[in-house]
Amino acid sequence: MFEGVLVTTSSGLFASFVGQGGIFRSRDVLRSTYTPKELPHREEQIQELASVLAPALHGETPSNILIYGKTGTGKTAVAKYVGKELEEADAGSTCSVIYLNCEVVDTQYRVLAHLARHFDKDIPMTGWPTDQVYSEFRNALDEKKRVVVIMLDEVDKLVRKGDDVLYNLSRINSDLVQARVSLIGISNDLKFTEFLDPRVKSSLGEDEIIFPPYNAEQIQDILEQRAELAFRPGVLADDVIPLCAAFAAREHGDARRALDLLRIAGEIAERARSQMITEEHVKAARDKIEQDRVEEVIKTLPTQSKLVLYSILLLEEQAARNITTSAVYGMYKQLCPLVEVESLTHRRITDLIAELDMLGILHTVVISKGRYGRTKEISLSVHPPKLKSILLQDYRLKDLANFSVPTQARFGPV
DNA sequence: CCTCCACAGGAAACAGGGGCGA
DNA sequence: TCGCCCCTGTTTCCTGTGGAGG
Numbered sequence: 048m049f050e051g052v053l054v055t056t057s058s059g060l061f062a063s064f065v066g067q068g069g070i071f072r073s074r075d076v077l078r079s080t081y082t083p084k085e086l087p088h089r090e091e092q093i094q095e096l097a098s099v100l101a102p103a104l105h106g107e108t109p110s111n112i113l114i115y116g117k118t119g120t121g122k123t124a125v126a127k128y129v130g131k132e133l134e135e136a137d138a139g140s141t142c143s144v145i146y147l148n149c150e151v152v153d154t155q156y157r158v159l160a161h162l163a164r165h166f167d168k169d170i171p172m173t174g175w176p177t178d179q180v181y182s183e184f185r186n187a188l189d190e191k192k193r194v195v196v197i198m199l200d201e202v203d204k205l206v207r208k209g210d211d212v213l214y215n216l217s218r219i220n221s222d223l224v225q226a227r228v229s230l231i232g233i234s235n236d237l238k239f240t241e242f243l244d245p246r247v248k249s250s251l252g253e254d255e256i257i258f259p260p261y262n263a264e265q266i267q268d269i270l271e272q273r274a275e276l277a278f279r280p281g282v283l284a285d286d287v288i289p290l291c292a293a294f295a296a297r298e299h300g301d302a303r304r305a306l307d308l309l310r311i312a313g314e315i316a317e318r319a320r321s322q323m324i325t326e327e328h329v330k331a332a333r334d335k336i337e338q339d340r341v342e343e344v345i346k347t348l349p350t351q352s353k354l355v356l357y358s359i360l361l362l363e364e365q366a367a368r369n370i371t372t373s374a375v376y377g378m379y380k381q382l383c384p385l386v387e388v389e390s391l392t393h394r395r396i397t398d399l400i401a402e403l404d405m406l407g408i409l410h411t412v413v414i415s416k417g418r419y420g421r422t423k424e425i426s427l428s429v430h431p432p433k434l435k436s437i438l439l440q441d442y443r444l445k446d447l448a449n450f451s452v453p454t455q456a457r458f459g460p461v
Numbered sequence: 462c463c464t465c466c467a468c469a470g471g472a473a474a475c476a477g478g479g480g481c482g483a
Numbered sequence: 484t485c486g487c488c489c490c491t492g493t494t495t496c497c498t499g500t501g502g503a504g505g
Contacts, residue, residue, distance in 0.1 A: 397468090413469070417465095
């Protein structure tokens with residue numbers, strides 16, 4: 048039955064993927080790592096940052112800057128863009144820009160090693176005393192007259208682990224004879240300076256730039272600009288971009304979300320061998336993103352919460368109607384010894400159920416049954432078989448796989 | 462209209478693990 | 484190194500409450 052098909056495509060497993068026109072011209076354009084040539088609706092911030100950094104071109108030291116803004120507001124893109132422009136505008140090659148992401152490079156040693164390597168210094172991954180790495184870096188830096196702009200993306204991650212680096216870097220200029228350093232801190236936590244050493248705070252925050260969230264129209268512009276590069280002409284249905292923008296604007300103006308949505312919609316359309324991306328694909332993409340989020344949340348839940356979820360799952364499986372907190376607690380009590388977990392109190396389970404409700408995994412309603420008391424009715428908002436398979440991925444719960452409800456539990460003494 | 466069920470959910474105490482200064 | 488404090492998750496104790504049945 049399938050032989051015919053196999054023979055015709057035997058030229059290669061991927062033949063059908065190569066042959067078909069495809070939707071994407073370049074899907075990387077829609078990834079967050081891509082830095083576009085133009086940044087719509089960020090002209091103001093670009094100007095501000097550029098005017099602060101401009102003195103570097105005359106060999107003067109620019110002020111240190113802190114850049115604030117929520118995720119997906121273009122902080123990193125603007126910083127990288129301006130950095131690139133600065134290096135290109137610099138004729139005498141006296142200034143350079145070093146970008147590093149403090150979420151990846153997250154300790155004092157690694158930051159300094161990274162900086163020193165930028166000047167072709169050989170620094171081992173580990174082993175040297177930190178101050179040796181520091182002086183190595185400083186010497187390399189001071190070899191000639193130049194201005195170095197250091198961009199620290201997600202500085203807040205660095206602060207959590209002690210801000211010694213920031214302190215050292217912020218006063219490195221007094222240690223230098225020829226070279227000059229200017230710092231740019233990028234943070235999405237507006238309050239992170241509260242945890243900062245006051246000296247670092249005042250030196251780092253000489254200048255501040257705030258990035259407001261995008262609104263729906265602005266996101267739409269960004270999407271249109273990227274879509275032109277990312278997709279083949281004519282594959283986008285008219286309402287796709289406005290829809291993506293509307294979904295993302297609802298989530299506090301995060302452009303990254305909008306781009307993800309568009310990219311995933313494209314991937315879904317491509318997989319479906321569709322010639323066009325339609326509204327349906329965008330909705331499917333939104334659902335997929337939401338599903339992935341829920342899956343991630345469930346996977347990282349503490350064991351106790353997973354047990355509670357599993358209890359509700361079992362109750363749902365035996366088609367119990369109106370699942371109450373105490374029914375869940377009864378089931379939970381039975382499960383605990385099976386996985387060798389200390390059981391918590393009823394009160395605590397009430398809270399765990401409330402948390403699961405908050406996360407959108409459950410849905411609960413408080414109802415009063417008059418004479419017969421007051422309870423919470425609980426229902427799952429995740430597809431039960433799916434939930435089961437996610438929960439059983441946890442090795443601690445594997446013993447529950449073939450557990451079935453003892454009958455006397457259902458019709459036990461009243 | 463009143464009662465009283467069977468819980469919800471607030472308040473406070475508690476446990477124990479980690480970080481920090483002396 | 485020790486003691487102290489703080490933070491988070493938990494327990495204990497408690498008060499509050501919507502509405503069916505009397």
